[in-house]
Amino acid sequence: xxxxxxxxxxxxxxxxxxxxxxxxxxxxxxxxxxxxxxxxxxxxxxxxxxxxxxxxxxxxxxxxxxxxxxxxxxxxxxxxxxxxxxxxxxxxxxxxxxxxxxxxxxxxxxxxxxxxxxxxxxxxxxxxxxxxxxxxxxxxxxxxxxxxxxxxxxxxxxxxxxxxxxxxxxxxxxxxxxxxxxxxxxxxxxxxxxxxxxxxxxxxxxxxxxxxxxxxxxxxxxxxxxxxxxxxxxxxxxxxxxxxxxxxxxxxxxxxxxxxxxxxxxxxxxxxxxxxxxxxxxxxxxxxxxxxxxxxxxxxxxxxxxxxxxxxxx
Amino acid sequence: xxxxxxxxxxxxxxxxxxxxxxxxxxxxxxxxxxxxxxxxxxxxxxxxxxxxxxxxxxxxxxxxxxxxxxxxxxxxxxxxxxxxxxxxxxxxxxxxxxxxxxxxxxxxxxxxxxxxxxxxxxxxxxxxxxxxxxxxxxxxxxxxxxxxxxxxxxxxxxxxxxxxxxxxxxxxxxxxxxxxxxxxxxxxxxxxxxxxxxxxxxxxxxxxxxxxxxxxxxxxxxxxxxxxxxxxxxxxxxxxxxxxxxxxxxxxxxxxxxxxxxxxxxxxxxxxxxxxxxxxxxxxxxxxxxxxxxxxxxxxxxxxxxxx
Numbered sequence: 001x002x003x004x005x006x007x008x009x010x011x012x013x014x015x016x017x018x019x020x021x022x023x024x025x026x027x028x029x030x031x032x033x034x035x036x037x038x039x040x041x042x043x044x045x046x047x048x049x050x051x052x053x054x055x056x057x058x059x060x061x062x063x064x065x066x067x068x069x070x071x072x073x074x075x076x077x078x079x080x081x082x083x084x085x086x087x088x089x090x091x092x093x094x095x096x097x098x099x100x101x102x103x104x105x106x107x108x109x110x111x112x113x114x115x116x117x118x119x120x121x122x123x124x125x126x127x128x129x130x131x132x133x134x135x136x137x138x139x140x141x142x143x144x145x146x147x148x149x150x151x152x153x154x155x156x157x158x159x160x161x162x163x164x165x166x167x168x169x170x171x172x173x174x175x176x177x178x179x180x181x182x183x184x185x186x187x188x189x190x191x192x193x194x195x196x197x198x199x200x201x202x203x204x205x206x207x208x209x210x211x212x213x214x215x216x217x218x219x220x221x222x223x224x225x226x227x228x229x230x231x232x233x234x235x236x237x238x239x240x241x242x243x244x245x246x247x248x249x250x251x252x253x254x255x256x257x258x259x260x261x262x263x264x265x266x267x268x269x270x271x272x273x274x275x276x277x278x279x280x281x282x283x284x285x286x287x288x289x290x291x292x293x294x295x296x297x298x299x300x301x302x303x304x305x306x307x308x309x310x311x312x313x314x
Numbered sequence: 315x316x317x318x319x320x321x322x323x324x325x326x327x328x329x330x331x332x333x334x335x336x337x338x339x340x341x342x343x344x345x346x347x348x349x350x351x352x353x354x355x356x357x358x359x360x361x362x363x364x365x366x367x368x369x370x371x372x373x374x375x376x377x378x379x380x381x382x383x384x385x386x387x388x389x390x391x392x393x394x395x396x397x398x399x400x401x402x403x404x405x406x407x408x409x410x411x412x413x414x415x416x417x418x419x420x421x422x423x424x425x426x427x428x429x430x431x432x433x434x435x436x437x438x439x440x441x442x443x444x445x446x447x448x449x450x451x452x453x454x455x456x457x458x459x460x461x462x463x464x465x466x467x468x469x470x471x472x473x474x475x476x477x478x479x480x481x482x483x484x485x486x487x488x489x490x491x492x493x494x495x496x497x498x499x500x501x502x503x504x505x506x507x508x509x510x511x512x513x514x515x516x517x518x519x520x521x522x523x524x525x526x527x528x529x530x531x532x533x534x535x536x537x538x539x540x541x542x543x544x545x546x547x548x549x550x551x552x553x554x555x556x557x558x559x560x561x562x563x564x565x566x567x568x569x570x571x572x573x574x575x576x577x578x579x580x581x582x583x584x585x586x587x588x589x590x591x592x593x594x595x596x597x598x599x600x601x602x603x604x605x606x607x608x609x610x611x612x613x614x615x616x617x618x619x620x621x622x
Contacts, residue, residue, distance in 0.1 A: 035525030035592070036446035039438040040454055046435075046495040047454075050463050050476065057472035068471075118365045121358040125364070131368040135374060138600040140554030143593045144573045146579055147377045150590070156389045158376050163390070164475045190365040190373065201598060251467040254572070256555035258579045272467045280561070288471055303463055 061289035068283045079290035082298040086264065089291060091132035092274035093298075095181070099270060103185045107192040107245050108238070114193060115200030116226070130201075137194035145258025148187040180260050184268065187259060188252065196241045203237035204230065239310045246302055250295070272296055324533040381405070388586055404591030412574060413566070414592060421570040422599070424489050424559075427554040431494045432548045433541055440503020441529055445515060455504075462497045466557060474561050488562035493552060499544050506540045507533065507548070542610040546603060553600055571596040 062079055064072045077126040083089050114133055118126050136144065149157050160170045173179050202226040207230060215225045231238070256262060262269035269277070273293070278290030376395070380388060381404050383397040397470065406416050439458075443451050472612060473492070474483075476596035493498055518528045534541075556572040563569055569577075578589045604611065 014382075014455050031525055032446060033448065035529075036448070040451065041443035043439045043458075043495050043500070044454060045493070047457055047461065049480075050473070050492040050495065051457075051464060054469045054472035054476050055464060057475055058469045061472060062453065075319055087503065100504070114366060117359060117366070120355075120359060122353075122355065122359045123363045124360045125615055129367045130362050131608070134368045136370065138550065138558065139374075139597055140572055140575075142554075142556055142575050142579070143597060144576065146589060146593050150380065150586075151373050156393075158393060161393045190370065193370070202337055235321055240619070247465070248338035250466055253467060253544065254576075257556070257576055261580060273461070273472075275467075276359050276472060278475075284469045292468050292470070295427075296464060299465075299468065 016088045019162055058289045059294055061286050062293045064286045066286040066289075068285050075286070079287050080294075081289070083290050086089055088269075089274065091271050092271045093267075093294075095268055096250060096252075096271040099181060099185065099188075099252065099268075100246055100294065102181075102244060103188045103192075103249050104245045106189045107183060107196060108241060110189050111196035111312070112200050112234075112238075113242065115197045115204055116230075118197070119204045130197075133197065136191050139191065141191065141254035142258045144191045145255045145260075148183055148190070152183045173266050180264060181268050182283065184256060186260055187255060188249065191255070192245060192248070196245065199237050199241055200234065203234040207233040207243055227292045236310075239306065243303065243306050247299060250299060250302070253291050325545060356424045364506055365395070367422070377516045380593045383507065383587075385587040388590075394474065403510075404606060405595060406591075407587045408592035408595060412578070412588065412592060414571075414574070414595065416597070417569050417571050417574045420486060421553060421567055421572075421596075424459070424486055424555075425549050428490045428493050428552045429545055429548040430495055432499050433545050436496065436499030436528070436544060437493055437503050437534060437537060437541065440505075441507045441533055443504045444507035444510075445512070458495075458497050458500050466492075470557075470561060477562055483562060484564045484568060485562075486568060489552075489555070493558060496548070496551070499548065501539060502540055502544055503526065507539055510536060518534060542607060546607050550600060550601060571577040 001226055002080060011305070060072070063074055063076060064080070066072055066073050077184050115202075117123055118130050123129070139147070152160070154160060154170065157173065158174070164170055171179060173183055211229050212225055215229050220228065251272050252270055253276070256268070256273060260268055262273050271291070272295070275288050275291050278284045278291065363367050377399060379395060381402050382402070384399055384401045384403060439454075441559060443458075475485050477488050479493070480488075482491065500588075514532065515528060518532055523531070554572060555570070556576065559570040559573045563573060566574075571592075574590070575592055576591060577586060
């Protein structure tokens, strides 16, 4: 950006940054407004075009029976009325909650446990172990789905092979809804550990050694130290991991598409998949948008509840 | 401050900053830690760690080794971990039969172009949010925060309409442009620039540098570590992205790897040898990038960007 005010704003004799600020010429103030505007400009446009516009459009659609073509025909709250009486919508939403409630704690425990081991000086070969456990981060949700589908195949999978070799009978991993969801939960924990582990490692390293030593001198055992010193120390990170994992689980889509495709039948169809199916495959755009609005409200509520919870604790 | 009129102090500050960060990252570990207790625990903890690592590695290992098996061996009992007969046929088939080279090229184009744009614009925005405190930047900060609560998954249909109305439907630009803005990237840079002392900015201003020159010539070079970290993150996000390509692309000639893989795995009869080969090929570039730049990922204080 050419800056015409340049020469007048140069103040070579100003001795203190405070003094520079207190001069506060009108022209300088202008350049403090224009420069950041130039810097954020592109992202502001992207924000308006790809968040505000579709967001507003989605809200608009949710009050219409739009099917992807033609004019918008407003039908008031009919979509929402239909939605709240729709069994498949509740099934999808309920299944998403079950999935979230089961997978988030598992991800939390796995990533914190692994991180705790990886910062412990007693463990040998930490760098190598860290790389091994981090590898799943590189793998796309689609391929994670492929890998776990391959592991847990009902007729030819590795896990069933081990079970039958050990004398058991093959487990119906894909034809039983609950077992299929179990596989999905394992897969999500496997894929989700890596990144959260990094967050926890950073947090654990920041806990002052002196605190842990003081607790040890006072006679606290390892478990008590972990519970009373470490856990409170990493509370902000825990909060963040839980919030991010919850939002991530609520919008799980790609991995399920590859792993079970919502099956068996539609038993494990999660909410985003439900929205995709109604919105794109059946092109009930208005109806799908209404479902989207419900999901958005749920996500906002989760975020606000967790935020409040975090504030109270702090 | 009176002497901080030229650049050398900036460099000194940079190194001081770096040293400080290393210090805080390592934490202060006194030499008085309980050596005896540690030695006693060393064996069981190490074993535990490696058992866990093995559990994490197993699915990947099984998947990798399976991709080297010929189709007939994939389903012949008893299964064996190590292929009895090694073959590259799955990879060859995937590459030739499924037009994989084209998907590979499409994905690479999207990932590289988006990454460059994301890193650059995130740096600009993050810097503006960190160093210019006015109503506009504060408001935009809240807006960016809101995007994390309103993910694309929630507004699939309207996003599709917007893409179509902009004429971006069925083109790679339709995936690239909307993905440039990422909250994580902006927050990472914002957090980093918050740690850069304002004095640096003031002294550059006193020297008569224009605002944008300060950013491009002093601040951007300072942010190199974050730049690399975000570049790798962004490359991974875009390489593995599924939902944008799914809604934007229709013509198979523009498909990215993830959409192509999904169409193989979603078929009535899954062609497992091709699927395994194709999946393995699809993760190779990322593995390569990761091993070259792993220190920027594994040692990065990734929480910096996300903590806000």
